[in-house]
Amino acid sequence: MVAENERLLSEMEHGYYVYGVVAGDGWPAAEGPMAGIDLAYPLYTLSHQAIQAVVSKVSLREFGQESLEARINDAEWLTAKVCAHESILETISAGRAVIPMRFCSIYNSEGRVREMLAQHYDDFVANLARLEGKREWGIKVYFDESRLADGIEQISDRVKELKAEMATKSAGAAYILRKKLDAATSEEIERVSNECAQRGHDRLSSHAVQSTLTALRDRQLTGRRDEMILNGAYLVVEGQLAVFRGELERLQGDYGDLGFSFEMTGPWPPFNFVTIGSGDVA
Amino acid sequence: MSQLAIKEKRVTLLDLVDRILDKGVILTGDITIAVADVDLVYLGVKLLLSSIEAAERMHVAGYASMKAKS
Numbered sequence: 001m002v003a004e005n006e007r008l009l010s011e012m013e014h015g016y017y018v019y020g021v022v023a024g025d026g027w028p029a030a031e032g033p034m035a036g037i038d039l040a041y042p043l044y045t046l047s048h049q050a051i052q053a054v055v056s057k058v059s060l061r062e063f064g065q066e067s068l069e070a071r072i073n074d075a076e077w078l079t080a081k082v083c084a085h086e087s088i089l090e091t092i093s094a095g096r097a098v099i100p101m102r103f104c105s106i107y108n109s110e111g112r113v114r115e116m117l118a119q120h121y122d123d124f125v126a127n128l129a130r131l132e133g134k135r136e137w138g139i140k141v142y143f144d145e146s147r148l149a150d151g152i153e154q155i156s157d158r159v160k161e162l163k164a165e166m167a168t169k170s171a172g173a174a175y176i177l178r179k180k181l182d183a184a185t186s187e188e189i190e191r192v193s194n195e196c197a198q199r200g201h202d203r204l205s206s207h208a209v210q211s212t213l214t215a216l217r218d219r220q221l222t223g224r225r226d227e228m229i230l231n232g233a234y235l236v237v238e239g240q241l242a243v244f245r246g247e248l249e250r251l252q253g254d255y256g257d258l259g260f261s262f263e264m265t266g267p268w269p270p271f272n273f274v275t276i277g278s279g280d281v282a
Numbered sequence: 283m284s285q286l287a288i289k290e291k292r293v294t295l296l297d298l299v300d301r302i303l304d305k306g307v308i309l310t311g312d313i314t315i316a317v318a319d320v321d322l323v324y325l326g327v328k329l330l331l332s333s334i335e336a337a338e339r340m341h342v343a344g345y346a347s348m349k350a351k352s
Contacts, residue, residue, distance in 0.1 A: 015312070015313055018311070021307075060313075063313065064313065065313050068313065068315045069315070072315055072317060072323065073323075073326065075323075075326040075327045075329065075330035076330055078323065078326070078327060079295075079327050079330060082298055082299060082302050082303070082327075083298070085302055086293065086298055086302055099307055100305075100306040100307065101306055101307050101308075101309075102302070102303070102305070102306040102307060102308045102314075103302045103303050103306070103315060103317075104311075104313070104314060104315040105307075105308070105309065105311040105314060106311050106312060106313035106314070107311055107312050107313075108312040108313075112312060116309055116311075120309065138297050214300065215300075217296060217321075220325070221296065221321060221324055221325065221328070222296065223328065248288055249288065252288050261288075261289065262288045262289070263288070263289040263290075263291065263294075264288060264289070264290045264291075265290075265291050265292065265293055265294055265297050266292075266293075268293075268297070268301060269306075271301040271302070271305035271306045272301070272305055274306065274307050276307045276309070
């Protein structure tokens, strides 16, 4: 009985989960009720002056501090909730700028959410104004080293010369040259791959309002055979998207045959381009 | 354009975990989740998804034993 009472009592306890902050008042009145990350409760808004937080109630049995600490290691729960967080943010951000909050930003009361809005009000307003009409895109570049090794002779005079010289030498001298050639090939591969990452980022950045480099992920994480050499985020004005895509296609044209491949994801809420609290641009 | 098309996806799981767990505004909420190692969390998620895919191939019996292992 005691356990049952405790269960009923704990079900009455809720947190207030904040997904993001947008301008205006009364979102999403026109779109009808939509379930939050805790499916039992719909999204609604809490406003402060000209901005509003999109929130939903969450059960503290699931979203309390201790429970969350255990669940972060539960991949099944985490996958479902990360996807829910993203899909809600996507709905919120359709056609308007949004300040995305980090996963599981939960407050004890509606009053605490309003306090948070008031405390950072100027920052929220300034960021929303700056992000209006812009979307974040992710670009990853991967590179297949063996494919570049096969083609390096075509683009490297140094490798080409060494190969030509080797052909004229005796077996013993050719052996020494082979060592030199291997070293030169590795150096050239590294040079070209650095150049592709650097130029790629520079060229894409030139069509973005802001850009930032994010952590490179190893093969274990990407599950790919080729290596990640660029993981960039770009804040692009909606009207510039065609130009941005065109630049990516030109990069693919310049580097694709050398073993580099390009992946574009988005549009994302501007996760990498908000400057409020400690979630600043990395 | 070269023969390789640019891969364009709406989202990838890696981007998702990267952004939602590691980026975005972090303010001092009353309850927060601190992700010390995003890589580790991502690996767990990936392992789960690949075990689900494997389970779909290997049917239910296979899934039960793989779940027990992970």
